Amino acid sequence: MMTAVKHMKWWGWGNEGVGFHHEDKPGFAPFVLNAVGLDLLKATKAEEPSFADLRVPASNAEASLIEALVAVSGDEYVTTDDMVRVIHTYGKSLRDLVRIRNNWIERAPDVVVYPADEAEVQGIVSAAVAANAVIIPFGGGSNIAGSLEPLPTETRTVISLDLGRLRLVLGIDEEAGLARIQAGSQGPDLEKQLNDKGWTIGHFPDSFTHSTVGGWVATRSSGMQSDKYGDIADIARGLRMVRPAGVVDIRPVPSASTGPSVREMILGSEGRLGVITEVTVQVHRTPEVREINGYLFPSWEAGIAAMHEISESDARPTVTRVSDARESGFSFATGKAKTGFDPQKVLMAYLKARGWDLEGINLSFIGFEGSASHVAYEKKIVARIVKKHGGLGVGKGPGVLYDQKKFDTPYLRDFLLDRGAAADVSETAAPWSRLNEIHDAVYAAANEAYEQIGTPGWIMSHLSHSYHSGACLYFTFAFVHDGADAIAQYDVVKRAIQQAFVDHGGTISHHHGVGREHAPWLAQDISPEGVALMSGLFATADPKKNFNPDKIITY
Ligand SMILES: Cc1cc2nc3c(=O)[nH]c(=O)nc-3n(C[C@H](O)[C@H](O)[C@H](O)COP(=O)(O)OP(=O)(O)OC[C@H]3O[C@@H](n4cnc5c(N)ncnc54)[C@H](O)[C@@H]3O)c2cc1C
Numbered sequence: 001m002m003t004a005v006k007h008m009k010w011w012g013w014g015n016e017g018v019g020f021h022h023e024d025k026p027g028f029a030p031f032v033l034n035a036v037g038l039d040l041l042k043a044t045k046a047e048e049p050s051f052a053d054l055r056v057p058a059s060n061a062e063a064s065l066i067e068a069l070v071a072v073s074g075d076e077y078v079t080t081d082d083m084v085r086v087i088h089t090y091g092k093s094l095r096d097l098v099r100i101r102n103n104w105i106e107r108a109p110d111v112v113v114y115p116a117d118e119a120e121v122q123g124i125v126s127a128a129v130a131a132n133a134v135i136i137p138f139g140g141g142s143n144i145a146g147s148l149e150p151l152p153t154e155t156r157t158v159i160s161l162d163l164g165r166l167r168l169v170l171g172i173d174e175e176a177g178l179a180r181i182q183a184g185s186q187g188p189d190l191e192k193q194l195n196d197k198g199w200t201i202g203h204f205p206d207s208f209t210h211s212t213v214g215g216w217v218a219t220r221s222s223g224m225q226s227d228k229y230g231d232i233a234d235i236a237r238g239l240r241m242v243r244p245a246g247v248v249d250i251r252p253v254p255s256a257s258t259g260p261s262v263r264e265m266i267l268g269s270e271g272r273l274g275v276i277t278e279v280t281v282q283v284h285r286t287p288e289v290r291e292i293n294g295y296l297f298p299s300w301e302a303g304i305a306a307m308h309e310i311s312e313s314d315a316r317p318t319v320t321r322v323s324d325a326r327e328s329g330f331s332f333a334t335g336k337a338k339t340g341f342d343p344q345k346v347l348m349a350y351l352k353a354r355g356w357d358l359e360g361i362n363l364s365f366i367g368f369e370g371s372a373s374h375v376a377y378e379k380k381i382v383a384r385i386v387k388k389h390g391g392l393g394v395g396k397g398p399g400v401l402y403d404q405k406k407f408d409t410p411y412l413r414d415f416l417l418d419r420g421a422a423a424d425v426s427e428t429a430a431p432w433s434r435l436n437e438i439h440d441a442v443y444a445a446a447n448e449a450y451e452q453i454g455t456p457g458w459i460m461s462h463l464s465h466s467y468h469s470g471a472c473l474y475f476t477f478a479f480v481h482d483g484a485d486a487i488a489q490y491d492v493v494k495r496a497i498q499q500a501f502v503d504h505g506g507t508i509s510h511h512h513g514v515g516r517e518h519a520p521w522l523a524q525d526i527s528p529e530g531v532a533l534m535s536g537l538f539a540t541a542d543p544k545k546n547f548n549p550d551k552i553i554t555y
Helices: 028-036 063-073 082-087 094-101 118-130 187-195 213-219 262-266 300-312 325-333 343-353 372-388 397-405 409-418 432-453 483-503 519-526 528-541
Strands: 111-113 134-138 158-162 169-173 178-182 236-243 246-250 275-282 289-297 319-323 362-370 392-395 421-431 457-466 470-480
Touching (some): 028 325, 028 470, 094 421, 094 483, 118 158, 118 246, 178 236, 246 262, 289 372, 289 397, 300 319, 319 325, 325 362, 325 457, 372 392, 421 432, 421 483, 432 470, 470 483
Parallel strands (some): 111 158, 134 158
Antiparallel strands (some): 289 362
16 A cells, blocks of 8 residues: 555654664763663663564454445555554554553554545545544644544444645745645645745644644644744644534634634644644744754753743743753763864863853753844843853854754654663643742652652653743653553653642643543643533534544543
8 A cells, every 4th residue: 555655663753764872972871871770781672573473453444434435535545454553553652652562452443544635534524423433533643642542442443534645735825924734744844845935834843753734733732943933823823624514614814803712622622623634824934044052051940040031031032941950961961972172071171160060050952043133132132141140152053963863862762662761751831930849849759759669760851932921841751661560650650740730830731732641630730610611512513422532531
């Protein structure tokens, strides 16, 4: 079957043949040994999972429904092939990776269909609902919230509806700065089509290379340049979503006073309300200058205070990011070996001479885009604020490295799993007034959880997106797991972190969505009445639970 739709490895992140390597990063092995007690130099690497060993539940698809799908999309684009069904079973969370590596597939989609256009999506939706089947829209399969998996108890036919053939930028309204993009377009493809005409979307999640604009909308995604360009909730102005009775068409107006926002109901709906086929997004002229500069702060509190002050200033950087000392240590440890002059060594010697605690450095990246004069103006404002908080600018070098490395880091989880360590992330957003409290509470909760599971664990954090009233804090955690109990151990740590978020004024997710992973905390986040409103929406819009049932909430 040749659909020309790009998929990730069935067992892990990213492209076949690409992975994380540490041999060229001399600081990495000592760092991991110190962090979680795993000796990479001695660790045995697990064999790459073999598809032949995987037990894939047989397809349960009703023959008449398959016939109906073939009548809509053609034989070539409807498949019950085991490999394709496995690729469409999970996202890429730690839980997903552990399950797939351990042969834990309770339920896979019965059939995968690749429609060519919106009319075919409508045909599939109508056929599926008429047969009381389940439809799970599939973008890039990169979510980490358990948003894709069929329910293990599902007895009806489960259709994974892959949007991968809908990948065109359909047109740009140059006067308005709006681009119509088909929902299955993956980041690099759509950005190239925009760049070729002198535009950019300005949305760059770390999963950019393998996620789609429809998936971004369906999960309320946020990219690293959101400070300037907004989250996808700001960027996506217009939408088309196929429902059993027709298409919801939200026209791309800049703002509207038309009752509760249907656009907002669709944002973050994770496939529960219908299939998004097209998104009209705000686009911007590719900037004359694009720079990411590095800064160092002597403490986490100083870094946070500086980001806060920048958010209140006249500067509007694209990226404001500051890592705590632990995460900064991680970043330094992933630096490549240098022969000859090593600027990092020189810098460390300089800082030491000036009395900096080298273990306590907080590394920050701030991005600037626009005309040369605008960038110069913003950089001046930022430099003054950084200095005021005891920080130091270290130029473009670290920023260039960060920009190059950011899409490689996702391969790290598979590298660690291959060697017996589990790593994952949790992220939240909270008011500026609560950020330090949340940071400390999450560290305490994670460390308590590590004690409970009886293994040394690691946690590190960075501020990743700033807003007027607060920011997103992003935590990465890792520990050497117990083999068979990896998921149970993971649950203890993940639960502790999520609970610390809600207990200290943060949300359960700033940009990864709810799925099944974060659903247990939703009522604590948006209140039971908030959940009741949402249940009402889903129950009315989808009374027979044909659309991705039991994601976000169970009712
Ligand atoms: C290593 C890594 C890094 C990540 N970094 C970021 C980041 O920086 N920022 C961020 O926001 N997220 C990040 N994520 C999470 C993930 O990439 C996002 O949730 C992304 O938006 C999912 O898009 P997708 O196209 O892969 O959707 P999928 O994973 O295929 O689907 C996600 C959900 O959306 C639904 N859906 C998908 N397409 C449609 C559609 N057309 N119509 C209706 N429903 C649909 C699916 O049914 C599912 O419920 C990261 C994930 C990983 C593994």
